[in-house]
Amino acid sequence: MNTTRVTDSPEEAHDWNTADASRRRSAGAPQLHDETLRDGLQNPSVVDPDIGTKIELLHALVELGVDSVNVGLPGAGPRTFADTVRLCREIGDNRLPIKASCAGRTVVQDLAPMVEVTQQTGVPIEAMTFIGSSPIRQLVESWSVDLIRDRTVEAIRFAVREGMEVTYVTEDTTRTPPTTLEALFHAAIDAGAYRLCLCDTVGHATPDGAHNLVSWTRRLIDAAGAEVGIDWHGHNDRGFALLNTLSAFAAGADRLHGCLLGLGERVGNAPLELLILNLSLDGVLPERDRGALTRACEIVADGMHAPVPLDHPLLGTAVGGA
Secondary structure, three states, X not given: OOOOOOOOOOOOXXXXXXXXXXXXXXXXXXXXXXXXXXXXXXXXXXXXXXXXXXXXXXXXXXXXXXXXXXXXXXXXXXXXXXXXXXXXXXXXXXXXXXXXXXXXXXXXXXXXXXXXXXXXXXXXXXXXXXXXXXXXXXXXXXXXXXXXXXXXXXXXXXXXXXXXXXXXXXXXXXXXXXXXXXXXXXHHHHHOOOEEEEEEOOOOOOHHHHHHHHHHHHHHHHHHOOOOEEEEEEEOOOOOHHHHHHHHHHHOOOEEEEEHHHOOOOOOEOEHHHHHHHHHHOOXXXXXXXXXXXXXXXXXXXXXXXXXXXXXXXXXXXXXXX
């Protein structure tokens, strides 16, 4: 005779995701940084949208609670400069709660247009100044570590004198030896950089690699006694961009980069909408309005001619959409 008792309600589902709380980072929520209007435009299949679409996207990012946005490379040409000025005016005129950043090479000639943008708009610009650091980049460019360090110091000191906050971006960080990074990071910090951006420029890293690099960088910063933040910027060549970004956060990265719909150079970047979704589901971020996530992605899909994959976890028609 079967004496098993049938309860009125099924047993509550067990969540293996939270079984080992020791693996979960105890620090606060990360900052979110959007690169759709910079790295996203480097995707070979997208269209650079008109300024109206860019302004619409800017407001959508504010609605999502994104902390900072790369509004372009003002040193790249007249149109890019004009769009950067217009976006910064939109931020200033409407007092939008989002920080404007601009990208540029680690040379004064790319930083000077950022200074001009601030002079025209009154909006402070965070300079994201990038330079290749890996042995492969050194070989291709015929650079030495000493040359990279000297250019780093000159450019950052110029930006700091002009009143800009500087994020120092080492391209191909995930394939750069620690001895090189140590020399460059110390030089950047001493010159006045307030953040270091670790880049998986060609999507080389695994989740373990992202964790190892961020942990190593955090130890270097702590040993230097510096108050410097860590950005993580990851590409998706191995399909790890989202997972690597979450791993970098767990290891101590406090600002995470992404592009809506995962757009970006080659196969793209970490998808910002899925990063927000996962951090919200994990309780790291307050829950975001799914409708706002959908609207932001639709602005990009329509304005940049970037079709949404049928199996997109949030928007795809094959999985029922949002």
